[in-house]
Amino acid sequence: MISAPRLQLESGNVSLSGDWTLAAMLPEITDLQSALAVVPSTAHWNLSGLGRLDSAAAVLLWRNWGRSWPVSLEVSEPHRTVLARVADLPDVVLPHERVRLSPVLLAGGLALKALGNLRGLVAVFGQFLLDMLYLLRHPREFPAREFSANLYKAGAQALPVTALVGFLIGITISYLSALQLRNFGADLFIVNILGISIIRELGPVLVAVLVAGRSGSAMTAQIGVMRVTEEIDALSTMGISRSLRVVFPKIFGLTVAMPLLVLWISAIALFGGMVAALLQLDLSLSYFIDNLPRAVPVANLWIGLGKGLVFGFVIALVSCHFGLRVKPNTESLSSNTTSAVVTSITTVILVDAVFAIFTRHIGVPQL
């Protein structure tokens, strides 16, 4: 179906034949370009034997002619229009805008972006409080289905993975601590170490990191895609508040689910630690359980659960904020999802440090 493009040069007479189309030229494009390059500028061009001529070939010829019509040209009318279309093209080279970023501009841009994000977070937080107030006055409008769906997705479905991670971390910490403690003959303190570290610190932080990666990213992506496909706009046209139906259940759901997950992962991690202590130090399970309340004041449990509550709230808040910032293109979706996970984990660690400072006198066993 395609006949190869041919070029014949005889004593100042160039005749082209065959199909001069992109598909036909591709296999021998460099040969054709070099063959065209050697044609003298005063040559007579005979294009009457040409099969097909598409705009890619027309551009090639036009560039070869030095962007002007050759002195003598023989061409059929349809092909002349193709060439004329290329000839009529304004010979502009749009300047490629490349903004040079000075360090000052860069720092300023980052600061503005951070401020913008802070503002967005405050806005989502404020809207959440307003929705709370609204729901207190109109309790019948509580989005129960959305809430339970979020609780199930972020909480119940996270049980297996958090259990696995918790169990392995418990075993690891118990094993490593046991090796050290045995050197000092302080085997029994394994209960204190495991109890305090897991219940107060590791449980909440581990769950927060897992949930930020698992549910936080999902929230951002879901809200983002709803924006891309205009589902959010469809909701508002039906008079349904997007913050009440989409954002509120996510934040509320995760805030409720997180303390439960903290409890779950702490229990499993302690169990893992108990098993490792049994194998490594011959510490019986019953001894461990009997001594746990003595070694770990119950305040630690409340601190752990409180952390879980706050972390869940922070993760959902950050994720929803970035989800609402998604612009309708794929690039924005991916960058906002990344930002959501990174920001929520960083914020969680930050909040954890604040917790550590303010609770430093609470729940530490006095020996």
Add this chain to the structure above:
Amino acid sequence: MTSEPVVELRGIYTRFGEVTVHRDLSLSIAPGQIVGLLGGSGSGKTTLLREMLGLMRPNAGSVRLFGVDLDNPDQLLQRSVRRRLGMLFQHGALFSALSVFDNIAFPLRELRCLDEDWIRRLVHLKLAMVELEPGHGALMPAELSGGMVKRVALARALALEPELLLLDEPTAGLDPDRSQNFVDLVASLQQSLGLTVVMVTHDLATLAGLASHVAVLAEQHIVAFGPKENVMTSDHPFVTGFFGADRRKLL
């Protein structure tokens, strides 16, 4: 030009679960034809188009483009076939992360043998063809209106100078003036490049203005296929229902 059909469907069966969409469907489109594919909603027109593109496999039957079976395992052959066709998706399917210019330049750059100046000229040529300014090249797809998305998508479909152009609802969402321009544009391209066009459309004006042949998809197969005049005056109940009383006026 040889009379080998550009698109040849033979014995196509398509099922979605329990629902049979195509039953023993055959269609053969010769070079240079502009075929309007008609059918009611949900009759499987877009599915058929996707099968022609190789995006979907029919449950049975064969699809041949330019004489090459789409089930042929030869990767290079498949790619060369894909380069000879252009598709205009219903919603444009522009790459949202790339600007208009880069969207149109994308298939050209993928060939890896054209230099930037050549690509730039070709892109501006395509932009001019679809009546867009060179300055529009810097816009992102999210900043375009519906009609502009369509025109950019057409420019991208035409970037590789395809021999076969598949259009899914090309004029849906365009105002009548623009869709007339679109019809003229495709018609002139068809004349100068000898394109074969397959289009799915509900717009009777587009169909009447552009199509040389009409294929009617109903009852799970092609119930009528032939030159526009013959099909539109036939007495098949679907055809009479689809065009209503004024079908003769459209001719």
